[in-house]
Amino acid sequence: MTYRTVKLLADAATPEELFQGQWQSRRTKLDDFKPYLNERWAEGYTNAWTLWEEIKAHNYTGGYGAVRAYLRPFRTTGTAPAARPPSPRTVAGWILTHPDTLPENDRLKLKSVLAGCPELEALTGHVRAFGKMLTQLKGDQLPQWIKAVRADDLPSLHTFANGLGRDLAAVTAGLTLPWSSGVVEGHVNRIKMIKRQMYGRAGFSLLRKRVLLA
Template sequence: MGRGLHERLEPLGRDQDARLHRRLRSRPCLPPAVRTSPTAPAARPPSPRTVAGWILTHPDTLPENEHLKLKSVLAGCPELGALTVHVSAFGKMLTQLQGDQLPQWIKAVRADDLPSLHTFVNALERGLAAVTAGLTLRWNSGVVEGHVNRIKMIKRQMYGRAGFGLLRKRVLLA
C-alpha cells in the first residue's frame, strides 16, 4: 500500500469498511485503456493424443482444418516432422505390402534422433524375417485370430457358471 492510502485508512476504522470499499471502486487503479481492452485468451494447444491421431491418419482423409493445425504443430517441433515422415512411410509399406523397403526405412529411422522410434525398430529387427513376410505377403491369420478372440470372449462369459459341456455347445453354436 502506498503511504498516502495507509494514512487515510487508519482514521476510518473498521466500521467504515463499506464506505472505503465504495471509494476504492469509484477510483480504479488501472487507466481506462487497459481496463476496456481485455486480451483474448490464448488458444489451448492440442493434446498429445490429438496430435498422434492427426499423425496416424492418412493425409488424404484428414479434414482441412485439422491438417492446418497439424502443420502449425509440426512447424514448432522438427522432431515431430521427422516422426510424421517415418510414420507415413511405414503406413505406406503396411497398406501397399512393400516389405522389401523395410531395411531402408530402418536405416532412415536410425539416422534420426528419435529414441521411441528406435525402440520400435529394435523390436522389428528381432523378428525381421517375420515382419518382412507380414509386410510383403497377402496371406495373414486375421480370420483365425478373430475366431480365437470370439472363443475367448465366450469362455470369459461362461467362467464359473457351467461345465465344459455347455461351453462346448456355445462355441459350436455361436
C-alpha cells in the same frame, strides 16, 4: 429490463465488459483457422484481405469481416495471441490419419504443430512411411525404413525398430504377403468372450457346444 441487466450496466467499467456472456464461448467458422492466421501473422503477413483469401482456399466459408475483426487487436499489440495447443492424443490422431483423408482444418493445425517441433515432423514422416508399407504390402522397403529411423534422434521409435529387426524375416513377410491371421485371431477372441460369459464355471464340453452353436 431485469435486475441482472441493470447491474451489468452499472458495474461495467469499460464498453467491452458489456459484451460478456455465453455467446462468446460459441464456436465460429473462424475458430479452426485461427492457428493458421496466428502463424501467418508471426511470419509477417499482416494484410487481412490476403489472409482471408488464403483461408478461403482452405475451405473457410466465413466472411472477410470476421477475419478483419480477429486481426484488429494484433495491430495494437504487435503479436498474435497464443493459441491453446492441441492435446497429445489429438496430434497423434492427426499423424495416424491418412493425409488424403485428414480434414483440411486438421491438416493446417498439424502443419502448425510440426513447424515448431522438428523431431515430431520426423516422427510423422516415419509413421506415414510405415503405414504406406503396411497398406501397400511393400515389405521390401522395411530395412531402408529401419535405417532411416535409426538416423534420427527418436529413442521411442528406435525401440520399435529394434524389435522389428530382431524378427526381420517374419515382419517382412507380414508386410509383403497377402495372407493374414486376422480371421484366426477373430475366432480366438470370440472363444475368449464366450468363456468369460460363463465366469469360469463351465467345462470344455459346454464351451465346445457354445462355440459350435454360436
